[in-house]
């Protein structure tokens with residue numbers, strides 16, 4: 070079955086060669102405190118130290134480098150205002166290209182200026198993410214721009230998989246790898262890399278309890294839509310695409326389990342990261358620690374938790390550190 074998957078270990082090794090000089094090989098460090106809780110050694114892969122603050126730079130860089138010269142000349146476009154938008158802006162600039170990032174008028178000014186600072190052309194259009202996406206489609210039709218999607222693309226998945234290679238190279242004896250899960254690009258790539266080298270290693274996807282589209286899709290057996298609700302793990306929001314081509318099948322075939330976290334558990338994960346490990350991470354990056362603290366992970370051997378990103382609003386981070394519980398009050402607990 071594995072040979073039929075759209076991204077192989079070979080693709081991921083090739084991606085590692087391509088992107089090696091453009092991304093940081095992030096540290097992997099032991100956590101004595103979490104190890105004591107889990108009863109087995111726990112390692113943290115500090116991917117939030119990646120350039121642009123998340124692993125998204127790996128996939129975006131690999132996808133940009135894989136473009137043909139004609140495609141490179143046309144330019145790249147995306148509608149993400151989050152970590153993928155940042156990563157694509159940076160990856161394009163590093164290749165002497167300009168990325169166009171479309172966003173709605175409702176996107177806060179600090180996000181707009183951050184993406185501009187990274188060298189992208191920002192197009193502000195409409196009042197919703199849907200309208201921003203329509204502008205992307207229009208630019209593809211009218212100007213021939215090339216869309217680089219945030220997860221559902223073989224080159225993006227192969228790029229994210231390089232994170233899995235780094236983990237299994239550093240820690241071949243890893244028994245369980247904990248991966249934050251949204252559209253599944255990271256989980257698909259990491260699982261393909263880790264299991265390609267050591268098929269016995271378990272890979273577990275972690276996401277928030279509410280609005281988890283991949284979990285609902287895996288339970289249903291095909292891609293489904295779920296209602297979006299706000300979460301501390303905002304980078305884990307959004308659907309997987311009803312016409313998903315790559316990540317759904319890979320997550321279905323490669324993930325050993327999906328574990329869900331409450332908002333309070335995610336907040337506790339962020340607090341532990343800061344107070345006990347000295348790391349500032351966003352909610353999406355905290356789900357691995359959150360699951361360990363909540364006693365939701367059983368493993369017979371060493372565990373690696375991926376801290377996937379650090380791009381959190383510092384005011385929100387302060388409120389979480391202060392122990393405020395109703396961060397996303399509009400949805401209730």
Ligand SMILES: *Cc1c(COP(=O)(O)O)cnc(C)c1O
Nearest residue numbers: 152251252253254255353377378
């Ligand atoms: C995008 C993102 C994720 C989820 O990655 P997918 O490939 O969409 O599953 C997790 N953490 C952070 C910080 C992200 O930016």
